[in-house]
Amino acid sequence: xxxxxxxxxxxxxxxxxxxxxxxxxxxxxxxxxxxxxxxxxxxxxxxxxxxxxxxxxxxxxxxxxxxxxxxxxxxxxxxxxxxxxxxxxxxxxxxxxxxxxxxxxxxxxxxxxxxxxxxxxxxxxxxxxxxxxxxxxxxxxxxxxxxxxxxxxxxxxxxxxxxxxxxxxxxxxxxxxxxxxxxx
Amino acid sequence: xxxxxxxxxxxxxxxxxxxxxxxxxxxxxxxxxxxxxxxxxxxxxxxxxxxxxxxxxxx
Numbered sequence: 112x113x114x115x116x117x118x119x120x121x122x123x124x125x126x127x128x129x130x131x132x133x134x135x136x137x138x139x140x141x142x143x144x145x146x147x148x149x150x151x152x153x154x155x156x157x158x159x160x161x162x163x164x165x166x167x168x169x170x171x172x173x174x175x176x177x178x179x180x181x182x183x184x185x186x187x188x189x190x191x192x193x194x195x196x197x198x199x200x201x202x203x204x205x206x207x208x209x210x211x212x213x214x215x216x217x218x219x220x221x222x223x224x225x226x227x228x229x230x231x232x233x234x235x236x237x238x239x240x241x242x243x244x245x246x247x248x249x250x251x252x253x254x255x256x257x258x259x260x261x262x263x264x265x266x267x268x269x270x271x272x273x274x275x276x277x278x279x280x281x282x283x284x285x286x287x288x289x290x291x292x293x294x295x
Numbered sequence: 296x297x298x299x300x301x302x303x304x305x306x307x308x309x310x311x312x313x314x315x316x317x318x319x320x321x322x323x324x325x326x327x328x329x330x331x332x333x334x335x336x337x338x339x340x341x342x343x344x345x346x347x348x349x350x351x352x353x354x
Contacts, residue, residue: 263314270314271339277312278333278344287331293349294310 141220184224
């Protein structure tokens with residue numbers, strides 16, 4: 112990010128970008144204000160901009176282009192009508208753009224998206240592979256035979272170590288005639 | 296009603312002493328002493344001692 116914050120570097124980088132990415136950045140210039148979740152813009156207080164009439168304020172907040180936090184990768188709620196508008200870019204197109212940006216090293220300039228590398232990594236860390244037991248502080252329970260396998264093998268190993276001695280005793284006691292310890 | 300006469304022979308289970316859970320079922324006369332023999336256990340792939348399992352109280 113440190114490199115990309117320099118305007119000269121940005122211009123240099125921009126010259127190498129493919130038209131599709133350039134067009135995206137033209138429509139949505141990189142800012143730090145992008146919302147990271149679904150957006151619910153609030154109406155700006157009228158005292159802040161006295162030159163605007165309340166009607167204009169409402170109009171301004173209800174248009175995505177004048178909302179500085181508008182994120183084309185997230186759904187947006189119109190403050191006047193209360194209706195939700197879907198993300199401007201669907202998940203497939205988001206993935207296309209993110210992948211392209213990653214190839215050109217400008218992924219961090221994009222608005223927040225579920226397709227961004229670090230967002231995905233964070234999610235992966237939190238939830239694991241969505242397979243029960245692979246997340247943080249989780250362990251795979253396993254089948255019962257898997258859980259008891261170690262103990263059983265150990266028991267078997269010990270029994271096999273004692274086996275020659277046991278067979279010797281069995282032979283000495285008349286092949287079972289004097290045997291007392293029958294298994295249950 | 297008279298109970299059925301007990302059969303002269305019984306089916307018994309001889310289990311591997313290698314603790315593999317492997318067993319074989321054999322038939323022996325009811326009155327003879329319990330079975331014990333050396334037999335092959337395919338789990339440990341060796342000949343090991345097999346002893347007859349104690350039968351339950353109600354048999």
